[in-house]
Amino acid sequence: MSDDLSRLTSSAYSQALEVIAAVEPRIAQATRQELADQRASLKLIASENYASPAVLMTMGTWFSDKYAEGTVGHRFYAGCQNVDTVESLAAEHARELFGAEYAYVQPHSGIDANLVAFWSILAHRVESPALERLGAKNVSELTEADWESLRKELGNQRLLGMSLDAGGHLTHGFRPNISGKMFHQQQYGTDPATGLLDYDAVAAKAREFKPLVLVAGYSAYPRRVDFAKMREIADEVGATLMVDMAHFAGLVAGKVFTGNEDPVPHAHVVTTTTHKSLRGPRGGMVLATEEYAPSVDRGCPMVLGGPLSHVMAAKAVALAEARQDSFRGYAQQVADNAQSLAQGFLSRGADLVTGGTDNHLVLLDVSRFGLTGRQAESALLDAGVVTNRNSVPNDPNGAWYTSGIRLGTPALTTRGFGHDEFDRVAELIVDVLSSTQPGTTKAGGPSKASYVLGDGVADKVRAASAELLDKHPLYPGLELS
Structure with missing residues (x-):
């Protein structure tokens, strides 16, 4: 930001916090502390990022006060111009x-977007006929x-x-989720030897199962997907291809993923969040072909209630930012940094699912360190490194304790981290995991949750992290009075 813009932003936030503090000072303090905590930690959660001040400020307006069920020009409330x-x-x-034929920006989240997509497909393919x-x-x-x-x-x-353990999302048919309850569902995995998608195996399963909906996309698969092949499979069995690109939408927007790796030209319906790698507000969105547009447009009242108008405004700002040339450079750096992080792990003897990455995330199998994912996540948090535990294929520890941690590069790339910094991040993570031992249960047996981190390791890693973070400040120039 320019100096003038930094001063304006600092003044705006300082005054806003004063207004909040006059009503509930604890909320103002928690807000200040959250900024301080984010500035002081290595944020490596693949689904998080840092929205711009313009996006953040757009959410704090009187658009929050509007009810606007319906669609543009066809609202159930007056005064929605x-x-x-x-x-x-x-x-x-x-x-x-x-490059989509149709876009629906009302969903409140990625899960809402997927529910809109599922019910839109059902309405188009089942209800209308x-x-x-x-x-x-x-x-x-009807009678x-x-x-x-x-x-x-x-x-x-x-x-x-x-x-889920192959890298899919819980909304892709996981039984405890609504998607696993509303559909007769089956799931495809990855090659046991490589961890990679086997398109022939997916096709064989589709021919046998004959689904109405074939879902592609992922939340923890560290490779690119050939969506042209997925469309061929869908067409062969008469399925609708739905792609959930919530995690990698920024790489699509930034033209890192093009051709067969861009889902929009190949899928009937595409869902996404607007945060994560897209760097916007928390929310969802559905893209569709004209064929499916009328059904998707019924998201409210079919699935959704009143849209969050202030968040839709912030989506517009974030999408406008993503159309700038600078966003392409950012997206490419996200992918390059993921390569650097992966290589940093591999050079230090760590195990990665699929042996590397070619998108924005890395899935680290922590079994080599004798830890569960939960133990690794907690030990890293003690050292100021924020990650999330994640299942690996055929995970012996299940979806709660897990055997892996998922790491993403979008947030730290926003802060300006590059190759050298991400190599150093890999080194710090390996240092923490190598210095962590599993704890014991009250009965004296091995624990999947408790752990013991070596003396002084957390402080050492926090100090090293601070050196990296100080060189790349979060919201530079933003100072709260």
């Missing part, structure tokens, strides 16, 4: 940025017997998604 402007701009930026068959325009015209029949059809469709 300015919300129409906001939503139209956000959708326009999304279409232009991703059933209504036509029964001679009705909408469900309100009770007709509706009961349709309800059974809607709730008995098949979904094929990537398994």
Whole structure:
């Protein structure tokens, strides 16, 4: 930021915190502390980033006070002309940025976006043909017997998604999630020897299962996906291809992923969050072909309640930022830094799922250190390194304790970290894990949760981290009075 802009930003936040403190000082203090904590830690959670002050400030406006169920020009409340402007701009930026035929920017989160997508596909593929068959325009015209029949059809469709331990997301058919309850679901994994997607195996499973929906995308798979192949598989079995690009949307927007690695030209429906690698506000979004647009446009009231107009405004600002040339440089640096982080681990003898990465994240198997993912996550947090534990393929420790930790480069890349810094980060992480021992249970047996970190290690790593962080300050020039 320029000096003038830094002064304006500092003044705006300082005054805002004073206003908050006049009502609830503990919230103002927690807000100040959160900035201090983020500035002082190595944030390596792959799903987190740092939004710009412009994006953050956009969320703190009177758009928060508006109810605006419906769509642009067709609201269930009066007085929504300015919300129409906001939503139209956000959708326009999304279409232009991703080359999509249609964009729906109302979802409150990635899970909401996936629910909108699932029900839109069901409405397009199941409900509409059933209504036509029964001679009705909408469900309100159905008899009770007709509706009961349709309800059974809607709730008995098949979904094929990537398994959680292979790197998929819980909304891709994981049984405890609503997606695993609303669909008759099966899951595909990765090659046991390499950890990589085996497209022939996915195709064979799809031919056998014949899903209505084939879900591609991931939250912890450290490689790129050939979405043209996934579309071929979907077409062969008559499935709708839905891609969840929440994690790597920034790499698509920044043209790091193009051709077969860009899901938008190949999928019928694409969902994403607007934070993570896209560096916007917390929220969701659905992109679709014109064929699916009418169904997606019914997200409210089909699945969603009133849209968060202040967040849609922030989405518009973030998407406008992502259309700038500088964002392409950022996205490429995110991918380059992930390579540097992975190589830093490999050169120090650590084990990585798939042996490396070619996107924004690294999945480190901590079994070599004799730890569970939960122990590794906790020990690293003690040392000021923020990560999250994550399953690895065929994880013997399950989804709670896990055997891995997931690390991403978007946030520290925003702060300006490059190759040398990420190599040093890998060194610090290995130092912590090498100095951590599993604890014991009250009964004296080995524990999957407790741990013992060597004396002085946490302080040493925090000091080394501080040297890196001081060179790349978070929100430089922003000072709170």
